[in-house]
Amino acid sequence: MAQVQEKLYKAYLGGKWVETENTIHVTNPATGEVFAQVAAVNRDHVKTALETAQAALPAWRAMTAKDRGALLHRVADQVNRRADEIAHIITLENGKPLAQSRGEVAMTEDHLRWFAEEGKRAYGRMIPHQVQGKRNFTVKTPIGVVGAISPWNFPLVLAVRKAAPALAAGCPVILKPSSQTPLCAIAFAECVETAGIPGGVFQLVIGKAQMIAEEFLTNPICRKISFTGSTEVGRELIRGAADAIKPLSLELGGLAPLLVFEDCDLDQAVRETLIAKFRNTGQSCIAANRIYVQRSIHDAFLDRFVAGVQKLKTASGLEPGVDVGPVINRPALDSALRQIDDAVRHGGNVLCGGKRIAGSGGYFLEPTVIDGAARAALCMQEETFAPVAPIATFETEEEAIELANNSEYGLSAYAMTRDVARMFRLAERIEAGTLGVNDGAPTTTQSPFGGMKQSGWGRELGSEGLDAFLETKHVSIGGV
Numbered sequence: 001m002a003q004v005q006e007k008l009y010k011a012y013l014g015g016k017w018v019e020t021e022n023t024i025h026v027t028n029p030a031t032g033e034v035f036a037q038v039a040a041v042n043r044d045h046v047k048t049a050l051e052t053a054q055a056a057l058p059a060w061r062a063m064t065a066k067d068r069g070a071l072l073h074r075v076a077d078q079v080n081r082r083a084d085e086i087a088h089i090i091t092l093e094n095g096k097p098l099a100q101s102r103g104e105v106a107m108t109e110d111h112l113r114w115f116a117e118e119g120k121r122a123y124g125r126m127i128p129h130q131v132q133g134k135r136n137f138t139v140k141t142p143i144g145v146v147g148a149i150s151p152w153n154f155p156l157v158l159a160v161r162k163a164a165p166a167l168a169a170g171c172p173v174i175l176k177p178s179s180q181t182p183l184c185a186i187a188f189a190e191c192v193e194t195a196g197i198p199g200g201v202f203q204l205v206i207g208k209a210q211m212i213a214e215e216f217l218t219n220p221i222c223r224k225i226s227f228t229g230s231t232e233v234g235r236e237l238i239r240g241a242a243d244a245i246k247p248l249s250l251e252l253g254g255l256a257p258l259l260v261f262e263d264c265d266l267d268q269a270v271r272e273t274l275i276a277k278f279r280n281t282g283q284s285c286i287a288a289n290r291i292y293v294q295r296s297i298h299d300a301f302l303d304r305f306v307a308g309v310q311k312l313k314t315a316s317g318l319e320p321g322v323d324v325g326p327v328i329n330r331p332a333l334d335s336a337l338r339q340i341d342d343a344v345r346h347g348g349n350v351l352c353g354g355k356r357i358a359g360s361g362g363y364f365l366e367p368t369v370i371d372g373a374a375r376a377a378l379c380m381q382e383e384t385f386a387p388v389a390p391i392a393t394f395e396t397e398e399e400a401i402e403l404a405n406n407s408e409y410g411l412s413a414y415a416m417t418r419d420v421a422r423m424f425r426l427a428e429r430i431e432a433g434t435l436g437v438n439d440g441a442p443t444t445t446q447s448p449f450g451g452m453k454q455s456g457w458g459r460e461l462g463s464e465g466l467d468a469f470l471e472t473k474h475v476s477i478g479g480v
Contacts, residue, residue, distance in 0.1 A: 009182075011039045011206060012189040014052045015199015020045065024179045024206060029095035029326040030316040030362040036093075038182045040207040046174070046215040049203045053145040053172035054221045056200030061142050061170040065119040068168055071197050072116035076109045078191035083109075086156065086187050091317040093181045094155055095325040095362070096280055098317050107445070108157045108188075111164045111461075114445040118466050119168030127474075135477045140470040142170035143247070144223030147216035149209070150185075151228050152178035152328060153283045153385075159185055161449075161460050162226040162249075163202065169469035171224075172201045176213075180328060182206045209233075217241055224469065227251070228285075231409070231454050249458040249468050251285070251450055253383050254411030256432070257404035258288035261397070261417040262296045268438060269416035270304045273389075275440030276414050278312060278367060281325050282387040283332075285455075286412035286434065286443065290373075290380050292403050295393045302371060302391065306351050309389065312367045314357060324387050326363040333363040336386030339379040343390060346374040353387070375406075383409075397422060405431045410452030414440065433459070 010017040019039055026036040041049075060068070079086065087101035094101070127136040146166045150159035155178060163173045177185035189204045205212055216222045217240040224247045227237055231253040241248050258276055260269050276288040293301050317325040327333050333356060340354050353368030365386055373380050373390030380390055394400045404413055413432035417423060423437050433451045436442035443449055443461070450459035458468055 007036065009036060009038045009186050011041055011045065012186070012193070012204040013041075013045060013049050014203065015193070018045075022207075024182070026093055026180070026183060027329070028092055028362075029328050030318070030360065032330075032361040032363065036183060038179075038186070038206050040179075041205045041212070042207070043211055043215055046205050046212050047219060049174050049205055050145060050215070050219050050221040052200040053174055053203065056172050056198055057142075057145060060172055060198065060201050063170070065122065065168065065170075068170065069116035069119050071195055072112050072119075072164060072168060074195035075191050075197065076112035076116065078194050079105065079109050079112065079188070082187065082191065086184055088318075089183045089187055090156060090181070091325070093183050094152060095328065096317050097322040097325050099322075100280060101317065104154055104157045108160045110445045111157065111160050115164040115168040115466065118165070118463060121463070122169065122466060122470055124472075133478060133480055135480045137475055139473050139475060141473055143469050143471050144171060145221050146171045146173050146469060147176065147222045147225045148173055149176045149213065149216075149225065149227045149229065150178065152181040153280060153285070155181035156184040156188060158228050160188065161465070162228075165460075165465045166226070166469045167197070167202065169466055171469050174203045174205055174216075174222075176205050176207075176209070179206060179209070213237065214240065217244065217246060220244065223247070224249070226460075226468070234456065249460065250456040251460060252411070252454065252456040253409055254285040254287070254451065254455055255289045255381075255383055255407045255409040256286055256412045256414065257407075258291045258414040259394075259400045259404060259416065259426075260291070260293040260297070260301055261400070261415065261419070261422065262294040263418050264297075264416040265418060265438070266297065266300060266304065269301065270308055272414070272416065272436075272438060272440035273305060274308050274312075276436065277389045278309070278324055278387050279441065281327060283327060283385045285383070287384070288389070288414055288440075289384055290403075291389055291391050292394045292400055293391060294400070295395055298393050302351070302369075305389075306369050309367045309369050310352050314364055314367060314387075316360070316362070324367055327365060327386050328363070330363055332385060333365060336365055336384065336388055339377075339382070339384055339386075339388060340368060340370065343370045343373055343377040343379050346377040348373045348377060348390065397425070401426070401429050405429075408454045411450075411455035412436065412442070
C-alpha cells in the first residue's frame with residue numbers, strides 16, 4: 001500500500017485479501033470528506049474466520065515461543081520500515097497531529113518487540129508437595145482463539161496491545177478495528193502477511209460492531225474477547241458473555257482526575273498537565289478530564305496554564321508544528337460544545353477557546369479552559385474526549401483524594417507534587433489503575449495498564465498482558 005487513496009481496501013481473511021458485497025466509507029476528520037472505502041464483512045465471514053483460526057491453532061500453539069517471537073520481531077521490522085507511511089495513514093483517518101501518529105507507530109513497534117521476548121517467559125512453577133510420592137507443578141497454555149475489538153482513538157497501538165501478547169502466547173487472533181479508522185489495521189495486516197505469520201493466525205474483520213461481537217460471544221470457537229471502548233458497550237459484552245461464561249478483558253471509560261498540589265514544580269506541573277489533557281486532541285481514555293488545583297496556587301497555575309493552551313496550534317494533523325487536530329466526527333464536536341455550554345450554565349468561566357473553528361469543513365474545536373467548573377457540570381461527570389480542560393479548586397490533600405475518587409471510573413489519575421510521602425499516600429489511596437506523578441504520559445509497554453471500578457477488567461501490557469491470554473494448569477504426578 002504505497003499511499004492511501006480513494007479506493008477499495010479488501011478484508012484479510014485466511015491469509016487472503018477478499019472483496020465483500022458491502023463497503024464502509026472512511027472520512028478524514030480534518031476535512032469531513034470521504035477518502036477511502038473498506039470491504040465490510042458479514043456474519044458468515046466472521047464465522048469462517050473463527051473456523052480458520054481454530055484450524056491454525058494447533059500448529060501455532062505447538063510452535064516454540066522463541067519462533068513465535070522471531071515472527072513478531074519480523075512484523076515489528078515491517079512496521080518500522082513503513083513507519084512514516086503508517087503514521088500518515090493514522091493522521092488521515094484519525095486526525096491526530098503527525099508527530100503523535102509517529103509516536104503511536106513507535107510504541108506499536110515497542111509492543112511487538114516486548115511481547116516477542118516476553119512470550120519466552122510464560123513460566124509455570126514447581127509447587128512443594130504435601131503428599132509423599134506426588135509432585136505438583138503448573139504450566140501455562142494458550143487460552144485459544146481470541147477476538148480483539150479495538151477503538152478509533154489510538155487505532156493502531158491499542159489493536160496491537162491485544163494482538164501482540166495473544167500471538168506471543170500462542171493464540172490466533174481475529175482483530176475487529178473501528179470502522180472509523182480501519183486503514184492502519186489494514187497496513188498492519190500487510191506487515192503481518194509480509195513477515196510470514198500464517199494466514200489463519202491473524203485475520204482482520206471490519207464491519208458492524210454489534211454483529212461481529214455477537215459472533216465472538218456466541219461462537220464457542222472464540223475462547224476470549226479483549227475489548228477497548230466505552231463502559232456502556234463493555235456492559236453489553238458482559239451480558240452477552242454470561243451464558244457461555246466467556247472470559248473478557250475490558251479497558252473501558254475513564255474520568256481521570258489531575259491534582260495539582262501547592263508544593264509542585266509549577267512549570268513542570270503546567271507542562272505535564274498540557275500533555276495529559278491535550279495529547280491526542282484530548283481523545284484518550286486516560287486524558288485528564290477533571291483538573292483540581294490547590295487554592296493557594298490556583299491563580300499562578302491558571303495564568304501559566306492558559307498561556308500554554310493559547311500557544312497550542314490547532315489545524316490539520318498533516319501541517320507542521322500542529323499540537324491539536326480535529327475531533328473524530330461531528331457528534332464528538334457537538335458533545336464537546338454541549339459540555340462547554342453546560343459548564344457555563346453551572347457557573348464556569350471560559351478563559352480561552354470554547355468555540356468551533358469554522359472554515360475547513362473539519363471538526364475543529366478551540367482548545368478550551370473552563371475555570372470554576374462545578375461538580376454537577378457534565379464535563380466533571382462525563383468523559384469529554386475533546387480538548388476541553390475544566391478547572392476546580394481544593395483546600396487539603398484529604399479533599400483532593402475525595403474529589404479524585406468521587407467517580408464510578410478508575411482508569412488513570414495524575415498528581416503534581418514534590419512531597420515524597422504524599423506520593424506514597426496517593427499511590428495507596430487513589431482509586432485508579434495508573435497514577436502518573438509529575439508524569440502526563442505514564443503508559444509504558446513493560447508496565448500493566450487497566451482500570452478499577454467501571455473502567456474495566458484485567459490488565460494489558462507488562463507481564464500481566466501476556467497472562468491475559470494464558471491458562472494456568474495444575475499438574476499432579478503420582479508414583480514419584
